[in-house]
Amino acid sequence: MNAIQFGEPVSGKTVSARVSPAGGLDILSRNEVARLRDASGSGLHQLLRRCALAVLTSGNLSDEPGTIFEQYPDFDIQVLQEDRGIKIELKNAPEQAFVDGRIIRGINELLVAVVRDIVYISTQLESGGFDLDETVGITHAVFEILRNSRILRPQVDPNLVVCWGGHSISRDEYEYTKRVGYQLGLRGMDICTGCGPGAMKGPMKGATIAHAKQRRKGNRYIGITEPGIIAAESPNPIVNNLVIMPDIEKRLEAFVRLGHGIIVFPGGVGTAEEILYMLGLLLLPQNQEIPFPLIFTGPQQSAAYFEQIDRFLRLCLGDEVSRHYRIIIDDPAAVAHAMVSGIDKVRNHRLDNKDAFFFNWALDIPLPFQQPFRPTHEAMASLALHRDRPRHELAADLRRAFSGIVAGNVKEDGVRAIAEHGPFVIDGEADVMRALDDLLKAFVAQHRMKLPGGTAYEPCYVVRT
Numbered sequence: 001m002n003a004i005q006f007g008e009p010v011s012g013k014t015v016s017a018r019v020s021p022a023g024g025l026d027i028l029s030r031n032e033v034a035r036l037r038d039a040s041g042s043g044l045h046q047l048l049r050r051c052a053l054a055v056l057t058s059g060n061l062s063d064e065p066g067t068i069f070e071q072y073p074d075f076d077i078q079v080l081q082e083d084r085g086i087k088i089e090l091k092n093a094p095e096q097a098f099v100d101g102r103i104i105r106g107i108n109e110l111l112v113a114v115v116r117d118i119v120y121i122s123t124q125l126e127s128g129g130f131d132l133d134e135t136v137g138i139t140h141a142v143f144e145i146l147r148n149s150r151i152l153r154p155q156v157d158p159n160l161v162v163c164w165g166g167h168s169i170s171r172d173e174y175e176y177t178k179r180v181g182y183q184l185g186l187r188g189m190d191i192c193t194g195c196g197p198g199a200m201k202g203p204m205k206g207a208t209i210a211h212a213k214q215r216r217k218g219n220r221y222i223g224i225t226e227p228g229i230i231a232a233e234s235p236n237p238i239v240n241n242l243v244i245m246p247d248i249e250k251r252l253e254a255f256v257r258l259g260h261g262i263i264v265f266p267g268g269v270g271t272a273e274e275i276l277y278m279l280g281l282l283l284l285p286q287n288q289e290i291p292f293p294l295i296f297t298g299p300q301q302s303a304a305y306f307e308q309i310d311r312f313l314r315l316c317l318g319d320e321v322s323r324h325y326r327i328i329i330d331d332p333a334a335v336a337h338a339m340v341s342g343i344d345k346v347r348n349h350r351l352d353n354k355d356a357f358f359f360n361w362a363l364d365i366p367l368p369f370q371q372p373f374r375p376t377h378e379a380m381a382s383l384a385l386h387r388d389r390p391r392h393e394l395a396a397d398l399r400r401a402f403s404g405i406v407a408g409n410v411k412e413d414g415v416r417a418i419a420e421h422g423p424f425v426i427d428g429e430a431d432v433m434r435a436l437d438d439l440l441k442a443f444v445a446q447h448r449m450k451l452p453g454g455t456a457y458e459p460c461y462v463v464r465t
Contacts, residue, residue: 165199177202185210195223293342385428408460
């Protein structure tokens with residue numbers, strides 16, 4: 001598979017500058033500034049530096065954790081309190097973030113989002129503003145983070161389509177995501193993705209052209225990420241609303257609370273994790289009557305990919321699971337038409353039930369779907385991957401298995417754990433393990449695990465078949 005290359009290679013050249021934040025960050029307290037400058041284990045400086053460098057290297061071609069820090073070992077960022085407000089001081093920052101010595105406006109806005117979310121979340125956690133021990137409290141935290149980011153818009157009809165899919169996809173698949181985004185944009189849809197390259201960038205790129213043709217203003221290209229992912233998948237330059245959630249589970253909840261429908265493009269283990277999260281929720285009896293359009297789509301060459309995903313889901317979760325999604329191959333207009341029709345049902349349902357358009361309060365998300373999963377070797381080995389369990393529980397544990405592989409592939413902590421202790425061991429029911437092993441081997445063969453280039457992919461897992 002010939003993989004698409006995204007953006008320009010990072011040059012390694014640097015610029016030092018002091019910039020004024022572009023919107024969304026008016027003032028900070030002395031305590032907040034001090035915490036952002038604190039480089040100790042309890043401070044926020046290392047987290048700020050990691051996320052800021054990811055934003056400044058938008059278009060980076062590597063998904064190896066730590067690579068950008070090797071290219072820019074002397075990079076630093078400081079938030080300064082001055083008499084007229086906040087300044088952001090960048091030392092040895094990537095040259096690609098500047099034009100004629102001035103920071104690019106869009107990158108400035110994403111940098112502000114990084115500071116905003118890091119400060120807000122840490123302050124709320126420190127003060128006990130978030131109750132993360134029970135379901136209502138976690139959903140409240142997700143809502144508050146999204147509200148603080150100024151993304152929730154009242155009095156706007158449902159029109160936000162979440163697009164999931166891989167960062168390592170073929171040129172044909174990438175072009176197809178753009179065509180789908182174009183059809184969505186022509187119909188007035190906004191786009192929300194994981195904010196990275198590949199299937200996270202293509203729909204936004206297609207929608208921008210369609211929005212321009214329709215002379216549509218106030219368009220939203222929302223990117224939702226988390227600290228463990230952002231360094232490996234820098235935000236693409238089209239994102240105009242960036243949110244950094246505390247962990248992958250709150251990121252997933254943000255997608256389904258914020259979006260009105262989901263389109264899934266070809267991807268790898270991260271995409272499989274997202275699919276299983278969504279289906280796990282839709283399989284819950286209390287969510288059976290809630291409309292939520294879910295469409296799998298890709299070009300003709302991806303038909304076999306979705307056939308294999310469909311077989312895997314039916315084997316693990318039963319044939320009935322297929323009623324929760326629709327597969328449309330090589331027809332962007334049909335995808336957009338089906339999504340608009342599905343979102344009309346969402347609108348009517350929320351009107352009937354007096355639910356908000358901007359946040360899906362009615363969807364029931366149990367605590368096991370919300371609690372952060374730390375993919376240690378012990379935790380991965382203890383997953384109960386057997387079909388004699390309730391289907392939504394099996395879906396939740398399968399989601400955790402894929403989440404662990406994502407961590408072992410691209411997250412700094414996961415990569416370090418694999419280097420120290422060897423691959424994760426995944427065990428369970430024989431038929432499920434054989435199907436899982438076949439699926440993962442297909443991902444490897446199709447170069448869906450990592451961006452091509454460099455050394456050959458070494459699996460961070462062993463599936464006991």
